[in-house]
Amino acid sequence: MSVHAFTSCSYSYLNRARVLASTLRRQHPDWVIWLVMTDKEPKKFRFDLETEDFDRIVTAEDLFSTETDQWLFGHDIVEACTAVKGRACTHILSDPDCEKLVYFDPDIAVFNPMTEVIDLLDDYSIVLTPHQTEPDAKADKRAIRDNEITSLDYGVFNLGFVAMANDDEGQRFAQWWDDRLHDWCHDRLDIGLFVDQKWCNLVPCFFDRVKVLRDPGYNVASWNLSQRVMRYDETGTALINDRPLRFYHFTKLGPVGDVMTQRFARDNVEIYELWWWYRNAVEAASTSDIPKGWWYYGTFSNGEKIPKPVREMYRARGDLRAAFPNPRKAGKRSFYTWLVENTDMISNPQHRGFEAV
């Protein structure tokens, strides 16, 4: 029996996922690392498991079989890559070799052994990390807004990480999560949903043996930097509030992430060094054979981008799903042609008039 781990992404994020896999491999050479790929390779690129730090790859098609195309059509890229996480959990837990399972977002990198979490799974079935583990100061309104209120909006636990034991409760959680994500993994803050994450507010209500891990060394990110300080000890171990840094969540690589980091890291130079390392590691893991912004499921078969409102309408209307079971396909009597003839959603993709619940 082994510990299994997985991440989920499209090929555009393979560079980040590779950084995750190599850092995780360094800490845990014996783990079985899976890549859950909700995408198909672009023309010039071939994914070769032999040269990767992943042990196995499983695609959305492997997990969702014939309904894949139709089901994914109702999701944008973020929704899609998170919606498959529940099914990936049940799939991997069904492997008799899997004793414990850990999920990481692709934009995470692991810096010290995860042994404590794995040991926790002897006593607990589910381990979750909250966005914040300490309240912000009353006077720091900006931090409260950026961190705590955002947590209330988007979910109190960060689902960039979840660990589960392959026991009854762990399996029950995975099955429930898969059920919900299959139908409701949408970015719809207006109705209280945020993809796979907001659902997990309910985990402590529905399941036993849930561990809320509040060690500051886990899931360090801009949303909790206001309460965490990084330094190195004399042996060169990275510490967060004097605990070893287990993994950092490099959310929003780019200007937006930089602004949030500055806002809360202040003069904690070690955090900026970490980002410097990550930026270069991702660049080194990138390949020009994957076109920028590539996502196979992002376009109709004629190459045109599928607008988000089209996805929303399709997933809301059973009649359309029945009439066009193969919605990506363009051509005569296709959904695409129907859209062009009956709506302005293709000619005016910015139009967002459709808001069905």
Next chain:
Amino acid sequence: MQDLLQQDIAAIRERFDTAFYLKRYPDVGAAGIDPIEHYCRDGWREFRDPAMDFSTQYYLRANPDVAQSGVNPYAHFILQGEAEGRKAMAPLVETDEERTARLRLEHEKSVIAEAFNAEFYVQRYEDIAQLGVDPLDHYCRDGWREGRDPNDRFSTAYYLYAHPDVEAAGINPFWHYIMTGESEGRACMPENDDWMAIPEDPRAAAERALVAEHFDADFYLLHYPQVAEAGVDPVDHYLKFGAAEGHDPSPDFSTRYYLEMNPDLAGSGVNPFWHYLSSGKAEGRDPRHPGGYRVEELIALEPLERNVKRWRRKMAPRKLLDGEALVAAILGDAEGAELIFSLGHDQYRQVSGGVQLCIQREETLAVEAGGIYLNLHPWQPLPRLAHAEEDPDPVMVLVRNGTEIGKARMSDLIAATGALRTRIAGTKVVVHHLLGHLPEQVAELIAAAGERACWLWLHDFFSICPSYTLQRNTVSYCGAPDVSSNACTLCRFGVERAAHLARMKRFFDAVQVHVLSPSEVTAELWQARSGLRAASLEVVPHMALRWSKRAEPLPEDKTPITIGFLGTPAPHKGWNVFARLVRSLAASPTYRFVYLGQREMPISGVEHVDVHVTADTPDAMIDAVRQAGVDLVLHWASWPETFSLSTYEAFAGGAYVLTNPISGNVAATVARLKRGAILEDEAALHDFVTGAKGAKLVEKLRRERAEKAVKHTLSGMGFEVWGRKKKGRKA
């Protein structure tokens, strides 16, 4: 820079139309450059478009604030401009208003074209030259609104000031002057600068007063010499033009950073520095990057191998010496003399620095002793050891007794060394630095000379890490932890260090390396952290100090306490700490601040004494410290200095030294001599200087200085140990 580029790339990646770009600009595809990178680096400056639906040229024209800020226009549009309702392209159908504006602009341009001096305009305003826009067009659209002048005989700002009717009309003042103003006899140049100093309305006066209170005029004039040349008041210049041009009003405030982080200010016409002082500060907005200079350096830091690539020389070396010619060049007319190979990393006679002075000193002593002093340094400089996979046989530049005699491949030098064995008295190999060298070949050179040993100086910690001052990512002292630690694996030098250490170990195994350390503290750190087995380890300080009683005591010194900074005024040398101390104490008559060195020194409240230390004037700094009457020298190091010549120069000049705990031999020397103070952090430094302890220390120093003189003697470098039996301890 690289980081900014990456940010731009990340911002536009989703929307950049690669296919469009490659089709529109075939030269990019032909050159094999990544189109996004091309656009971010050069393309937008050449007005190329990133997608069918975005016009770079239109956006920059329509948004002068963006053009002046120097940010990537497409990134600006995506991150900010679009949400602000800015347009990506000129509307396809011109509105009446737009048509009127266009015709008006064409008319204005035709009227002023003759009197407009484009050459003057681009010379005076460097940003215009950089933007590559048509100067006349720029003046008519934006330039006059920004107070720029169309030629050297017309002052836009003055004309608007002197003729409020023109200002109220909101029209191009130069156009007005040519059309009617000139014939009406209106003045277009001020007789003096008085008009600029008197603000017109109380709000502007209050704004100016607040800005002036926190404005560092000396800093401004030193950084923007054109302001001094124009003879304009610096505060007025900043308020009228400087802020828009991205100038900084003081070293503590970055105009560009503030505008970048507070996009709500862009285009609002509010002066960013005034905004910060009047409200931003209270709202918790940052005046500069909160990470300070170290993060600013980190942003510009490139990965090590990219650095190597950039350093790589484009041309192949020419006229290499080999065979008999090489032997003859080395030997000269010194048949039978001793040959000293000195391995360094640069042309020590042209580059100034402590290591270079040491090599010069050793060279002088060797030549005096009748030997041949042959310095080898790599023709291809590198920020790490050479890699055999890139060049198995690097070219060395040969400096013989101070004169460059040519270049040769290391293998040819090894062969020549073998051939020389019978024609010289003996050979010594002294390693001052291995940057850019192949240690494997250095071992071969030593063997070819028939020797088994060499001497290696610990000028820094290159034998422990390619980051030779032990700075993680060049910004934080790391103490050289294990190569598998987080600190190393997350460091710019981590990957290289793993191989580096293995190669150093093989070198130390192959050769008997006698390690020479300029200080005890360095020897200890090296022994603790290197894991290398030296044949011997000996401490040989570069300078010795001796205090002796004066025949006649000096008169009592009642001048203000003089605090000095020696050498390069760079942040990693502690210059920022010194500058902050100056700013907080400059107003007090108790203190006087001096800077001794050869760089431009952009700070007010400090006297500058120009000092150049060379082999011919080795005591220049010591003399300057003495003449300037420096009491305390601030030496705030960011790494454990192995010797710190400037610390010794401070003592030799009659001063004491203030330093921080990680400064290596600086702190060790201060502690050993009990002359100075080691202070935990900047707050402690400030408290010490302003408190009773500081005053007491200066009192003690002045008493001692009155009674005793300091004598210094330079070391004999390697000759200190070669002339006698070895007494170095086994390492």
